[in-house]
Amino acid sequence: MGPAVGAASVGSTAAAISVGTTGGGIRERARRELTAAIKALARQQLATSGADCLSLRAIARELDMASSAIYRYFASRDELLTALVIDAYNDLGAAAEDALAASAGQPAMSRWVSVCRAVRTWGLNHQHEYGLIYGTPVPGYRAPRDTVAPAGRAVLALVEIIVNAHEQGIARPPNEAVPAAISANMARLRNELGIPLIVGDGVMTAMISMWAGLFGLVSFELFGQFHGIVDVRDDFFDHSVTRLGRSVGIPD
C-alpha cells in the first residue's frame, strides 16, 4: 500500500478507534488500525462460521492484502485466537459488571439474577465467542497469563454480591463443615482475592460450585444439550439461577 496507508477506509466493521489513540507516527497509527481491523474481521468471521473456520487467508482477502502480510500483526493463527479470547473475556466481564452497576441498590437476589442473566444473554448473543472461551480448549493451546485477569471479571461481579450480602449481615449461608483440605484451599483463595473471613469455607466452596453451575447451565443451553428437554428456557434459567443464589446464602 501507499504512504498514507489505507487505514482510513479499512473498517467494514472495525475502524472507529482514533479517539484517545493519537500516539506515534503514521506507521504506529496504521498498525493499531490494521490490528483492530483484523480482529474485527476475525470476530465477524467467527460469528458466522465458528472457531475452526476462522481463516487468516480469508481475512487477508477481505482486507485486500497478501495473506503473508497478516503475519506482521499476528505471529500465528493461535495468537489471533488468543487475542479474540481475551476480548471475549473482557466483553463478557463488562456485560456482567454493567449489570451489577445497573442493579445497584436493589435486593441482593435481584442483583444476582440480573448478573446471571447478563452472562446468559451475552452468551446467546455471542455464541461462538462463548464457545471459544468456555468450550473445548483448542489443541495444544495453553491459556497465556494475559487471559486470567479478564477471565475473572464476570465471576468477580457475582462474588461481590455474595460478599456484600455477608457484610450486611443479610446472608443465609449454609452452615456446613468442609473437609480440612478444602478449607485450606479456600483460605488461600480468600486471601488471594481479598475476600473477608465472614464468607466462610462452606460459602466459598458453594460459590465455586455455583460458578461452575451457572456456566454449566449456559453451556448446556448454547451447546444444544437442552434441545428437546427444556422448552421454556428463560423461565428455567431464572428459576435455576435463583436456586443457585440461595445455595450461596443470598436471601430471597
Add this chain to the structure above:
Amino acid sequence: MGPAVGAASVGSTAAAISVGTTGGGIRERARRELTAAIKALARQQLATSGADCLSLRAIARELDMASSAIYRYFASRDELLTALVIDAYNDLGAAAEDALAASAGQPAMSRWVSVCRAVRTWGLNHQHEYGLIYGTPVPGYRAPRDTVAPAGRAVLALVEIIVNAHEQGIARPPNEAVPAAISANMARLRNELGIPLIVGDGVMTAMISMWAGLFGLVSFELFGQFHGIVDVRDDFFDHSVTRLGRSVGIPD
C-alpha cells in the same frame, strides 16, 4: 449392517473382532473390520492431538491405503466425527451404568456419588472425547437423531437413583413451587421418560439443574477453568456433588 451385526465392541486399537461377527462374506467382514480400524485409529489420534487435528489422510497413511479409500467407509470427516461422538456417549453411558450396577444395595447418596465420580473419571481419562461431546459443537452444530439415545444413558443412571429414592419414600425433596410454564415442561418430560408423578416438578427442575451442574463441574475441571482456583480436585468434586445430590432430595 449385516444380520448378526458386530456389536462385539471392537478392540482398543482395531482388528480382534472375529468372534460373534461371522456374518456375510469376505467383503462384508472386511468392511466391518476396516470400519472399526478407522474408528480406532481416529480415536487414538483424537486422544493424542485433539478433535480438529483429526485427519483422514493421516488415518489412511497409518492404514497404508489411499486417502480416497477412506470415503468408502465414511462419507466425510464429519460423519466419522459423528460416529466417534456416538461411541463416546455410549462409552460414558456404560461407565455410568456400571457404577450404578456396582453400587446396588448401597445408600442412595453413596450410589449418587459413585455415578458422579464415574462420569468425572471417564472425562479425566478421555479428555478429548469428552470435549467432543460436551464442548463446543464442532460441525456447525447439528446433532443427528442417532446421538440422542446414547446421550441420555449417563443422565438416566442418575435419574434412576432419584426415582428410586422417591419411590422408597426416603427422599427429602425441596418443596418449592415452580412457575406454571416450567410445570408444563416438566409434565411433558416426566411423561416421555416414564418418571412417576411422585417426583414433583420442583425435583424435576432441580434434576436438570443438577445435570448441568455436574457437567459444569467436570467441564470446568477438564477445560482448565479451575487452574489456580481449585487445588484439591477430588475432595472438591465429592463435596460439590454431594451438595448437588441433596438439592434433588437424596438423603445423606
Add this chain to the structure above:
DNA sequence: CCAAAACGAGAGCGGCGCTCCTGTTTCTGA
C-alpha cells in the same frame, strides 16, 4: 542523510478435505 527497522507482495512448501476416473475384486442371479 543514511542505515536500520518495519512493511507488503509474491512465490512456494506441505498438508488438508474431497472428487473424479480407472482398473480390479467380489457378489449376485438368470
Add this chain to the structure above:
DNA sequence: TCAGAAACAGGAGCGCCGCTCTCGTTTTGG
C-alpha cells in the same frame, strides 16, 4: 456357470489452509 452389477482401492488433481522466505519499498530515528 458366467456375465453384469456392485463394491472396492489407487492415483491424480482441485481448491483451500497455515506458514515461511525473499525481495523491493517505505518509514523511522540517530
